[in-house]
Amino acid sequence: MMRKSLIVAKTDFKNALDLRFVKMGLIMSVAFGPVMVILMFVSLTALIPPSEMAFAMLFLRPMVPSIIGIFAIIPTTMISANALVGEREQNTLEPLLCTPLTDRELLLGKTLAGAIPSLIILVASTIISVVGVAVLTVVMGFPMVIALDLPGVFLLATSVPLMIFAVVAVMIIISGRVTRVYEAYQMTSIIILIFIIPMIMPLLGIETGVPNEAVWFSNITTLIIVAMVFVIGWALALKLFNRDKLVSMV
Amino acid sequence: MNEITIFGLTKNFGELVAVDHMDLNIPGGTIFGLLGPNGAGKSTTTRLLSTLLQPTDGTARVSEFDIIQEPVRVREITGVLPEESNRTVYPGMTAYENLEYFARLYDVPEEEIPARIEELLTFMDLWDRKDDKAGELSTGNRQRVALCRAILHRPTVLLLDEPTSSLDPLAAKRVRELILELSKKYKQTFLINSHNLPEVQRVCNRIAIIDEGKVLLQGKTQELRSQLLSKQKFRIRIVGDIEKASSIAKSMNFVEAVKEEVDSILVTIEDPTENNSSLMQNMLSQGIKIVEFAEEEATLEDLYLEVVKGGIQK
Ligand SMILES: Nc1ncnc2c1ncn2[C@@H]1O[C@H](COP(=O)(O)OP(=O)(O)O)[C@@H](O)[C@H]1O
Ligand SMILES: [Mg+2]
Secondary structure, three states, rough: HHHHHHHHHHHHHHHOOOHHHHHHHHHHHHHHHHHHHHHHHHHHHHHHHHHEEEEEEEEHHHHHHHHHHHHHHHHHHHHHHHHHHHHOOOHHHHHHHHOEEEEOHHHHHHHEEEEEHHHHHHHHHHHHHHHHHHHHHHOOOOOOOOOOOOHHHHHHHHHHHHHHHHHHHHHHHHHHOOHHHHHHHHHHHHHHHHHHHHHHOOOOOOHHHOHHHHHHHHHHHHHHHHHHHHHHHHHHHHHHOOOHHHHHHO | OOEEEEEEEEEEOOOOEEEEEEEEEEEEEOEEEEEEOOOOOOHHHHHHHOOOOOOOEEEEOOOEEEEOOOOHHHHHHHEOOOHHHOOOOOOOOOOOHHHHHHHHHHHHHHHHHHHHHHHHHHHHHOOHOOEEHHOOOOOOOHHHHHHHHHOOOOOOOEEEEEEOOOOEEEEHHHHHHHHHHHHHHHHHHHEEEEOOOHHHHOOOOOEEEEOOOOOEEEEEEEHHHHHOOOEEEEEEEEOOOHHHHHHHHOOOOEEEEEEOOOOOOEEEOOHHHHHHHHHHHHHHOOHHHHEEEEEEEOOOHHHHHHHHHHHHOO
């Protein structure tokens, strides 16, 4: 099962890269996360007196996992929109559905096409961001700054990967209803906004100094929401996925 | 033994009945032509047989596998050339990559893949284009890649939906030769959708004419041609006034129909053994020079027009 799904995933990924907007989107996702995080930290470190740095860190750190997470999820949205809706729009879906692939093999392939690149980008941009901030602050002659804290690592290790897979489920549900790639892309992009929660929510308590509990609370809330999207999404996707519907949609 | 058996197969799209309680048996090894006007339900039938669509009612068996119960088995032994197949290849992948991808999905043993692709692309005169992106190939060449894709895994049943529709006459001829060659070599069963009647007549040994999702007529091509056309048609080639010749023919009460062509008229004559000579005499006496007076072979087109227009029910 896995072997054929990987063949599908690889081909879908390569075909997606052939589209300029996907290629650009991917390059931007890889670059933007770390660049934003590094710029934020380095500029603040340079501008703020060292005595206030600890306070600034309190609201700066919760933003890091959200930024990295959002940019890591975008490639999945683009690649799976192309692999599901795009193939139908392009007329290449019909021969694919004529092959002996089972529904599960097909869906796994379409899932991995976006999920594998996204997971790689997630790990890479986390490492680049943390190392980049640490090295640059030291090079600039300040005490080393670690951009991620434990709640951040928690969010990146749970909610973000779960969301990467949840997005594909939503895409599968949508694929039986929309005919254009950009529509599918826009619709799924909206759910990424869930990651505004861990970015904004801790700031509500800014005057009290953003207690660590507020960060944990918002990250766990995010995880619960993402987990619900994941579970409901996949339950519906597996139930609603239907070759007949995909083929007979005009 | 029937290789494809269709039992009461029905497909509705909302209110529209695209395939209507169709029953059809296709014996193993035949090249079966499914004929019918646009919208008759040919492509829907193919999509039902290739398990892409779910029947609303009824079912079908491909080889020993039921299309509802064992769709994966059906897909394994079936090769499909979809409608407008030239648009179904991945434009960003080369001809070779397109075929390699599908060879793997159809479980062709990895070590056999290169040789098979080379054999097929060579046969289709495409080997020197193997590294061209499919999107840069001509319509006809893309269609040939799609045809290679359909036969790559040596399916025992081939469902070809208008296989020569976008090909030039030479390429179309090549495809017909390929079908006959494959059939001879591997004895697969072909179901070919078409409305190109001369082509079907040349390639298919059995046909069914369908309209509005129903089978109007089916049988062996030869028998249908000779048996169903009761009236005989003759071609009278003349030198001179076609219109005059035509009006003479029309004035005879045993002449059923007259069609004028550039250098001849086509007449349908009742009881030709009795009547041909009097038509000939009449024309000669009025100064028409007859160059040829010959029986015109009944074509599938005649039959088709009679069935689809006249609405003969089976
Ligand atoms: N996905 C679909 N949704 C709605 N109607 C369809 C669909 N596919 C085919 N039809 C209708 O079903 C009928 C048969 O179509 P089709 O099988 O494509 O005919 P053919 O291939 O003989 O030209 C037509 O009236 C067509 O409009
Ligand atoms: Mg058709």
